[in-house]
Structures are given as C-alpha cells and as structure tokens.
Amino acid sequence: MITIYDIAEKAGVSAMTVSRVINNTGRISEATRKRVRKVMEELHYIPNSMARSLVLQKTHILSLLITDITNPFYTTIARGAEDAAKRSGFRLLFGNSDEDYAKEKDYVDMILSTRVDGVLFAPTGDHSLEHLQQLQKHNIPFVVLDREVPGIEADVVLGDSKEGARKLVEHLIGIGHRRIALINGSQDVSTARLRHLGYREAHTLNGLPIDDSLIIHVNYRDFHDESALEALLQHPSPPTAIFAANNMLAVGVIKSLRQRGLQVPQDISVVCFDDFVHAEAINPFLTVAAQPAYQFGSLGMQLLIERIESEPARENRKLILPSELLIRASSQALVRA
Known part of the structure; x- marks a missing residue:
C-alpha cells in the first residue's frame, strides 16, 4: 500500500509537506504542490479519508433524512440536496424513515456513529423532537426540512x-x-x-x-x-x-x-x-x-453548509417557499340539477 512516506521520498519533500498538500493546509509553493500531486497520480495514491477526518475533525459527508423516498416530492428534494452538496465538495448519505419514528431513530443512531458534518432532516412529526435534541447534544449541525417541530430552534425550509x-x-x-x-x-x-x-x-x-x-x-x-x-x-x-x-x-x-x-x-x-x-x-x-421541491433540497443544503462553515454561529433562518396552484383535469365544475 502506498503511503505519504513513499510520496515524500519520490517527490523529494517531507512527509509533513505531503500531508499539507493532501489536506490543503499550510504555506507551500505552487511548484511543490504540483510536484507532489504529480507523484500522487503516478503512484495512484488515494488519501485515507477516515484518517483525514480525524485530523481535520471534518468528514465532508452530509446526511439527508427524508420521510418517504417513494414520494416524488421527496425524490426531487433529494436531487436538489445532492446537487448542492456536490457543488460544495460534500458527499451525501441518504436515509428514508418511511414516516416511521423507530426507523428514524435507527438512522439518527447511524448518523451519530458516522461522524457526518451535518444533517438535512425532514422529521416524521412532532415526536422527532427527541431525535433532533440528540443531534444538538452531539453538536451536529442540522437544518429542518418541510416540517417544523415544536421545541426546536433551527434553520428551516418550509412550504406555505x-x-x-x-x-x-x-x-x-x-x-x-x-x-x-x-x-x-x-x-x-x-x-x-x-x-x-x-x-x-x-x-x-x-x-x-x-x-x-x-x-x-x-x-x-x-x-x-x-x-x-x-x-x-x-x-x-x-x-x-x-x-x-x-x-x-x-x-x-x-x-x-x-x-x-x-x-x-x-x-x-x-x-x-x-x-x-x-x-x-x-x-x-x-x-x-x-411546491418547488428541488429548491427545498437545494436551499436547505445551502443553509446547512453555511451553518457548518459559519464562524461565529449566526442566527437561525426560516425560508418559506410559496406553492403554485395548477388547475388541471381532476377538478370539474359542479353542475347542479
């Protein structure tokens, strides 16, 4: 297995310099940076993401927990969230609670053990309060999506x-x-x-x-x-x-x-x-x-990333997105006898 010491030896630099190039930290000349990256490519080196997360205290992994993946509203939300996460260099883990509190709890437990950087969370209902409080207790940033939960103060994206x-x-x-x-x-x-x-x-x-x-x-x-x-x-x-x-x-x-x-x-x-x-x-x-489902996911993810990266922490924001009445064939004027 290729290590940073192999990279350092071939590039003629220290292991610390290789680490700084990988993590994009420290002051390194562009020439040195390019030389190290060239050697990494030649040796097909893939950085150990877990090790990097332990050093940086960030995984660049976010979680999206929705309530019903079979509902087109939520699948479109997922697309908007994924696109926004990818644009900002984050990977996304999906969870689907099926409107089930117990299943939602299982996903929250997984989120806590996975060390994600933040969660875009569509609650199953008011009883999700306990799960959101668990995220707060472990200092995991989150944005509430589609449904509010009494007792939780957070960034939220809602429809009207x-x-x-x-x-x-x-x-x-x-x-x-x-x-x-x-x-x-x-x-x-x-x-x-x-x-x-x-x-x-x-x-x-x-x-x-x-x-x-x-x-x-x-x-x-x-x-x-x-x-x-x-x-x-x-x-x-x-x-x-x-x-x-x-x-x-x-x-x-x-x-x-x-x-x-x-x-x-x-x-x-x-x-x-x-x-x-x-x-x-x-x-x-x-x-x-x-409802503008794609914007729910995209804007919610933007709020989450801003929450993760904001120093110092800013005030909570609430976005309410309007719906559009689309009149089609399933509603017909009532003809009275």
Missing part, C-alpha cells in the same frame, strides 16, 4: 402549507363545490395541521359551514382506510370533491374510487398538495398546489 391548502379549496368552491372532504395526514405533523387550517379558512372566508364528518386523518405515506372513504361516500350528504393533503394520498384515493366504479372528475373531483415529476402521465391530470 396553509396558503396552498386555502387556494386549492377556494378553487373548488369557485367552481361550485360546497361539500368538500379533506383527507389529511396525522395532526402531529405540522404540514397536516397547516393544511387543515387552510381548508377551514377557505370555508370561513367564503361563508360555508365546516362539516367535521368530512375530515379524515390518516398516514401521509399512503391511503389504506377504505372504511373511512366508504363512510364519506355513504354520507347522507356526500362530498362532491376531495382535497387530499399530499400526492400519495391523492393516488390512493383515486385508485379506491375507481374500484368502486367512480370516475374522477365526472363523479367526484380530486385535488391535492404536491405535484408529480411526470404529472401528465397521471390520469386524470391532477389539480395541485405544486
């Missing part, structure tokens, strides 16, 4: 969930719908709470009563509650439209409606939060509140 939800529901109201169901995530997730508030605000601002029997809370990751959907459809005054609080819920709802012989939007309109990468392939083409 309440405003986006209000716009979606007001769109349905504007085309004649008065009975609008909400299929939402768990109320211990900040985005679900805000989308619920936006739903209620749209009704209040438009003088419509809120029927709590049309509101269902499930797991964000997928829609499996067939009994809840059946209860909505068998309601004495059933909904004419459904607002699904994210794209995965919308797909599950549409699938369940089709299994019952109902067509979207002919029989019932469906709208949702978050777009799809190839949205035109979804039939019907979904009306959505689209």
Whole structure:
C-alpha cells in the first residue's frame, strides 16, 4: 500500500509537506504542490479519508433524512440536496424513515456513529423532537426540512402549507363545490395541521359551514382506510370533491374510487398538495398546489453548509417557499340539477 512516506521520498519533500498538500493546509509553493500531486497520480495514491477526518475533525459527508423516498416530492428534494452538496465538495448519505419514528431513530443512531458534518432532516412529526435534541447534544449541525417541530430552534425550509391548502379549496368552491372532504395526514405533523387550517379558512372566508364528518386523518405515506372513504361516500350528504393533503394520498384515493366504479372528475373531483415529476402521465391530470421541491433540497443544503462553515454561529433562518396552484383535469365544475 502506498503511503505519504513513499510520496515524500519520490517527490523529494517531507512527509509533513505531503500531508499539507493532501489536506490543503499550510504555506507551500505552487511548484511543490504540483510536484507532489504529480507523484500522487503516478503512484495512484488515494488519501485515507477516515484518517483525514480525524485530523481535520471534518468528514465532508452530509446526511439527508427524508420521510418517504417513494414520494416524488421527496425524490426531487433529494436531487436538489445532492446537487448542492456536490457543488460544495460534500458527499451525501441518504436515509428514508418511511414516516416511521423507530426507523428514524435507527438512522439518527447511524448518523451519530458516522461522524457526518451535518444533517438535512425532514422529521416524521412532532415526536422527532427527541431525535433532533440528540443531534444538538452531539453538536451536529442540522437544518429542518418541510416540517417544523415544536421545541426546536433551527434553520428551516418550509412550504406555505396553509396558503396552498386555502387556494386549492377556494378553487373548488369557485367552481361550485360546497361539500368538500379533506383527507389529511396525522395532526402531529405540522404540514397536516397547516393544511387543515387552510381548508377551514377557505370555508370561513367564503361563508360555508365546516362539516367535521368530512375530515379524515390518516398516514401521509399512503391511503389504506377504505372504511373511512366508504363512510364519506355513504354520507347522507356526500362530498362532491376531495382535497387530499399530499400526492400519495391523492393516488390512493383515486385508485379506491375507481374500484368502486367512480370516475374522477365526472363523479367526484380530486385535488391535492404536491405535484408529480411526470404529472401528465397521471390520469386524470391532477389539480395541485405544486411546491418547488428541488429548491427545498437545494436551499436547505445551502443553509446547512453555511451553518457548518459559519464562524461565529449566526442566527437561525426560516425560508418559506410559496406553492403554485395548477388547475388541471381532476377538478370539474359542479353542475347542479
């Protein structure tokens, strides 16, 4: 195995000089630097990254922990985060919690043992407080992504969930719908709470009563509650439209409606939060509140790198990214008899 002593002997310099070239530290002439690098290339020398991290107290490895890798919103976030990390010379470790607290804990334990320089963290919910406090305890910088956690003060990148939800529901109201169901995530997730508030605000601002029997809370990751959907459809005054609080819920709802012989939007309109990468392939083409997912990842990673490299530490920053209402084929004007 080639060592820095082999490099030093062939380049005619000290081992300390080779170490400084590898770690880009100290004052070394450009000519010496080039000579050492040339010898490293000739001998196919690969620096020991673990040894370097022990010396520099940095690994140049970051972690991205998301909640659902199957959700196009998070896969696009991952792309934005990876691109931003690579531009700044960092490598990225991915983790996927599947909206599961226990799995999230396993990833946090791995992060603590891997000595990453920082974490871009999308929490499973409010109970993620304990995991984020663990990162704080071990002085690992992090940025919270997509969801806030009460009790944690940190850099955060969020979408405007309440405003986006209000716009979606007001769109349905504007085309004649008065009975609008909400299929939402768990109320211990900040985005679900805000989308619920936006739903209620749209009704209040438009003088419509809120029927709590049309509101269902499930797991964000997928829609499996067939009994809840059946209860909505068998309601004495059933909904004419459904607002699904994210794209995965919308797909599950549409699938369940089709299994019952109902067509979207002919029989019932469906709208949702978050777009799809190839949205035109979804039939019907979904009306959505689209969030800039790539920017979530890219900006979150930029904040994280700035947090890692800032001396002295700066104040926390909160970025709120607006959503865009995209009206498509899954929402149809209600024709009253």
